[in-house]
Amino acid sequence: MDAGARILARALTGAVGQPVVVENRGGAGGVIGVDAVAKAPPDGYVLSFASTGAVAVNQSLIPNTPYDVRRDLTPIVIVSAIPMLIVVQPSLPVRDLAGFIALARQRPLTYGTSGPGGAPHLSGELLKQRAGFDMTHVPYRGAAPCVAGFLGEEVDACILDPLVLLPHVREGKARAVAVTSPARSAAMPEVPIVAEAGVAGVEVENWYALLAPAGTPSDRIDQLWEISRATLNRPEIARLFTDQGGRMVISGPADSAAFIRAEVEKWAEVVRLGGLRAD
Incomplete structure (x- = not known):
């Protein structure tokens, strides 16, 4: 995830004309980093680059997760998705x-x-x-x-x-x-x-999304989406992500939000049926 964040940060730095800095805030399966962005000022300057676990799985896996992705964050773009190899x-x-x-x-x-x-x-x-x-x-x-x-x-x-x-x-x-x-x-x-x-329904990709705090003005979200789309569609940037074994997604704010809602529900059911719980 860190590598993907740095690829995107370098690309966006050139597009917006000012430094885009990656600050790693690890811990608790990504909860600490995502929560910091969920509680940040909604001005579009503090963003989260997070993966499936932190965005969709933790909602049901970790008791008392301090944020609700559907309420506290606004998706800008789902960047890429990497499947698992068995x-x-x-x-x-x-x-x-x-x-x-x-x-x-x-x-x-x-x-x-x-x-x-x-x-x-x-x-x-x-x-x-x-x-x-x-x-x-x-x-x-x-x-x-x-x-x-x-x-x-x-x-x-x-x-x-x-x-x-x-x-x-x-x-x-x-x-x-x-x-x-x-x-x-x-x-x-x-x-x-x-x-x-012969086993249906096992489609799992570790996807990576760029998100802003809820309440970020819609024109700022649209601006960030347009910059991200143009940047990620550049062949040399897309190749950096696909070289990691995945595929580019590049879905916009509305499609990303709908997808994330579906992923939260999907993994909640898997966690429930498996009796899973993170300590």
Whole structure:
């Protein structure tokens, strides 16, 4: 996310003629940073660049989230979306996702992610719910420890951003069985989507949105949207995002708001059915 924020900040700096500074405020799954913007003056000068977890999932996953995205923030643009890649140990006697699910119904299997509550974890939960099987989640403290754990054969499968997993797939150290995008990814066209394994409704992309505090004047929102659209449509800028394994979205304020509302409801149901809760 930090890399995407800096790409956008550099591009916007040239467009608006003044510095656009990235200030990282990590913690609590993105709650601290998003809350700071939700409570900032609505003048269009303090914005949030946040992902699916902080914007849509935390509403239901984290008790007493101090903001309501639908009430306290105004979307400007959804910039890009990156699917999750599901890989399994090459030593497992399976060649595809259907085979992995069948094996999980026969014996206990585990999957690792970068931590609880993020897009990788929720992808696994949604897959289990839609396919009707179980596997044990093993949360690591970040993507790098998760990859190390997978390569050390601590877990049977791993769900992460394709950027960190694809090198290991190409080296034969991991077997890619599915990607969670609605259609096959241009970055890995050889990898089938989850629906091709006969499991519908598992479309998960870690999307990134630019948001302003609620109450920001509509003309300022429109101005920021137009600048963002023109900037993100530049091929050299779009390529910086797609090189991360995702796709450009570039949806405007109204479409972004409707999409985020739907995502909040979608993940609330997944959290409820999975009995999930962040401490």
